[in-house]
Amino acid sequence: MAATTAERMRAWTGPAILAYGFRPFFFGAAVWAALAMALWVPMLTGQLSLPSAFDPVSWHAHEFLYGYLGAVVAGFLLTAVPNWTGRLPIVGWPLGALAVLWLAGRVAVAVSGGLSPLVVAVIDLAFPVVFALILLREIVAGRNWRNLIVLGLLAVFALSNVLFHWEAAQGGYAAQGHGLRLGLGAGVMMIAVVGGRVVPSFTRNWLVRRGPGRLPVPPMQRFDKLALLALLAALLAWVADPVHAATGGMLLLAGGMHVGRLARWSGERTLAEPLVTVLHVAYAFLPLGALALGAEILMPGGLGMAGAQHLWMAGAIGLMTLAVMTRATLGHTGRALSAGGGTVAIYGAIMLAALSRVAAGVWPEHAAWLHGLSGLAWIAAFGGFAVVYGRLLLRLPAAKRV
Structure with a gap:
């Protein structure tokens, strides 16, 4: 049985993209961000329409926030949490299954015009719910209570997606609804919390190698x-x-x-x-x-x-x-x-x-x-x-x- 992160990754002999959490989700997020924008530009001018139940602006906002950002957060946390907790990373086919759940959400929202709102919401929300449960298991097993705040923000982010779907199903303009603002607020707080740790830390590490001079104030003062x-x-x-x-x-x-x-x-x-x-x-x-x-x-x-x-x-x-x-x-x-x-x-x-x-x-x-x-x-x-x-x-x- 692989006993370290490096051994777990070396033990995987399948596709390279499933060797660590950042690989499928960073690549998938980038491809989707580019593709979704390539679809959005002609949608904005009325030259293209998707078979989505969401109005074009709401689809654009949803897929950037919950599609793109959701994938990046998953890639980051699946890579960082093993370091935080000392637990082994998720690799291989379980990682692939998680990526498929994310992809299914993108397809379901894009073709939601032919599906019931409940079915679309269940498919789209399967990924953040399963991902949050995985993180909860890792944090609890690793007794890494310090990072429960990150899990809390992720839970708010998933809840905001529920609210977005509900507002869209009610016929509202979800792109300006409470769900969008709550999700964006959760994303901004993630940057403030996690970025507030890594920016000064990475800066300090780089500046120390450069020589004497003013260093960043340590984080979370x-x-x-x-x-x-x-x-x-x-x-x-x-x-x-x-x-x-x-x-x-x-x-x-x-x-x-x-x-x-x-x-x-x-x-x-x-x-x-x-x-x-x-x-x-x-x-x-x-x-x-x-x-x-x-x-x-x-x-x-x-x-x-x-x-x-x-x-x-x-x-x-x-x-x-x-x-x-x-x-x-x-x-x-x-x-x-x-x-x-x-x-x-x-x-x-x-x-x-x-x-x-x-x-x-x-x-x-x-x-x-x-x-x-x-x-x-x-x-x-x-x-x-x-x-x-x-x-x-x-x-x-x-x-x-x-």
Whole structure:
């Protein structure tokens, strides 16, 4: 019986993509993000329609948030939890079965027009429910109580998907419903909690090797906890009432505190290595989104609600997940932790996608071509990841193949 993570992976002799949790879910997430956007651009112009019961905007929002982000979170946690708990990773056909559950959800939502809402919801929710139960088992067996907060956020994320399906089944515009806001809020909190650990830690590790100078403040100090509480309160208010003045004020406060939090992590010293710098840039979209939404609530007419919201969706979530996927893939396939030209181009493309989408809210008279530019840049970013990193995800290192 394999006794270590390395032995468990070496014992697997099947397809390389099933050798570790990040492989199928990072590759699947990138391919789906590019494909879903390639479908969405002609849907936006009325040139294509899917046999989905969701309206086009709700399908787009659902598949980015619950389809794409759900896969990235699974890939990250299936890779990180064995390190957190000391337990063996899930590999092989059980991992493949989990990936098939995720894929079944994407198909069910896309063709939901011919299925009952209950059947669609059951198929789509099977993956997050099974995944959450697996994580619960690992955390409890490993007595890793510190990371129950991550499981809690995942449970809220799954619950928000239930609410999204219910709102869509009632004939509502789910893309602007409570489910979407709750799911996006859970995603933002995941970045704040997990990103708040890894960004200063990875930055410190890299800067220590560079020589003397200012280092990041260690994570989860008192100020960090206050900033997280302020963000949680603001997000709950936003989910409950996204246009109330008090919500706007709370978002501005939380955004300001997270600007201060980010400033404590010495990001200005990382410019020589884009693989580290991108973590700081991605995290910066979190307070930018909070500040933009708060300002839009209190003084409407700037970016527009949708534009401000995309600072979180395309900016914080899009860039942070790409940053995590590139770094984790390099690290777990034995490559140097350094961004090459292709990786830098991927980062640039996703930032162009996010900023173009936000600009469409500022200049609505140019929205058509800005939406198109944003979509093409998004496809380039995730299609680029699938091409550049696919060879690492779909093949095992030479030592493993011997």
